[in-house]
Amino acid sequence: MTSDDVVRLFADETPVRAFAAVTLGARSTAEVVERTGLTAKDAAGALRRLEDRAVVASDDGGLTVSYDRCRGLARAAAGPGSTCTISTAGAVCTGARPRTPRCSTDPGGRRTGRTACAGTA
Structure with missing residues (x-):
């Protein structure tokens, strides 16, 4: 995946809202739904796309932003x-x-x- 792929991903408002919720502390799909007002289906789809592109990860503590991956994409773009x-x-x-x-x-x-x-x- 390239930084261009991430730009295309964030061209849609739904993954942006889901990403923002995770950045601000949402640790589950339910919390993303609660914080964004997205439907459960839209939130799950957006989170799946974010995880597929490795900018959001899921571990024992729940959802987290993959800051190292984001830094790498920013460096590659720069x-x-x-x-x-x-x-x-x-x-x-x-x-x-x-x-x-x-x-x-x-x-x-x-x-x-x-x-x-x-x-x-």
Whole structure:
């Protein structure tokens, strides 16, 4: 899977809402349903898609965000020599020029129409 696949995955609102719920602490499909207002069927389908793409994992503690996987995808999108930081606040990449623009904020957190990964801001 590539970062482009993740972008396509998040182009649909349903997996975005499910991902946000897991990021904010939902540990089960029932909790995702409760926090998002999605139907159980939609939540289960979205979580299955997120797990299939390894951005959400399920273990003994329940659902969790695969932050290492997300960091790897951000680094791959930014290109070699770049640094990407991913947190609940979003992703910030600095360093090498990416192949295509990916980031929507500069290192100071300001929204930009261009990538923040194009060099130091």
